[in-house]
Amino acid sequence: MPHPTFTTPDLTSFTSLDRLGLTATGQRLSTSRAEILCEVTDPDPWCRRCGQHGVPRDTITLRLAHEPLGWRPTVLVIKHRRYRCAHCRHVWREDLSKAAETRQKISRSGLAWALAGLVCQHLSVARIAEGLGVTWNTANEAVLAEGRRLLINDPARYDGVRVLSVDEHVWRHTASGDKYVTVIVDLTAVREGTGPARWLDMVAGRSKAVFKSWLAERDEQWKRGIEVVAMDGFAGFKTAAAEELPEAVEVLDPFHVVKLGSDALDGTRQRVQREQHGPRGLKNDPLYKARRTLTVGLDLAIEKQKAKLEDLFxxxxxxxxxxVWSVYQRMVDAYRQPKPEVGKWALSTLIDEIGSKVPAGLPELKRLGTTLKRRKNDILAYFDHKGSSKGPTEALNGRLEHLRGIALGFKNLAHYIARSLLETGGFRPRLHPQS
Known part of the structure; x- marks a missing residue:
């Protein structure tokens, strides 16, 4: 009597061979791997030239790496026939295009599993190669080619972009060779609250020309759809955006604005410390001991830190x-205002003050005021375009640090760009091992 819950085992369905046009006819298991004997489910013996029925000539065996079952490498041993047409002498073999690409060593299901592992589970190529039972080079070339075909080269990847972020990134830490790249990130979903930031592209070098060339390659309709460009203080990115995206609003990221204030505060502290304690300060100098406390937002400081600052001043x-510390605190407080209009007014007032009248003997504050006044419109634009911060871009940079750790570093920039796009390209909702 059949069991009311379980059915007869079906190796073909269990190993997902039905989607590849194959039928399992046998298996051989060992401690190191599983081998599944297969044949084509729907053979096609008709001649592709004249349409006559072909005569079986011989049988060929093809071995394909398949998605592992329980992390045991699985190999498909496919027995498929070759036919010969008695009428026109044409020779052909059974079609295996559903199972794998021509001259491919990995099945389509195996590639989908590997790509999902790389993109969604952040596995290393070495771990994927181990799961498939192939060499590192075989796995790397196949998975990157599939990633480019399915995801990176997808023409719809640039659709719907309204908010751009541009930044520089160090892709390798070596003394020789260019180590900088320019990264372009889509922040549209972040601003709209519908998803995470999405890495659009990475280009070798960091300059106005690099970003301008990338924008020039986009079509005019796409460029007209860009509403906001978030960036750091690098003037080259601003100039390129102004020339290629004249209708877009340029937003200077709050992190870099506050960093300018932090640098001014730190520079003032170091200068006063040298004046009071000589060219080389000691670790017990009051200013040096308070260097971290000075950069803490006053609303987040604990009582011990507040007391230390009171004693210092x-x-x-x-x-x-x-x-300079009071100016820095006002900058931080402006960005933390719950109402954007209040924060915009507070920061605008501060920029007008330090951009026109700075007490003598404060060169660091004077430079800060000059910089903020020059970029005032870009700074205040943030309050009108909440969600256009480069914070998510910096978070993606952290993801890439993790990627370099998994891969133990990269030597090939083309591979690094492809892996980075797959790691941070926002493909997760579309990718599934069984797709």
Missing amino acids: TEPAYEPVQL
């Missing part, structure tokens, strides 16, 4: 540090 010689 009782020293008259440290008054320049206190003045």
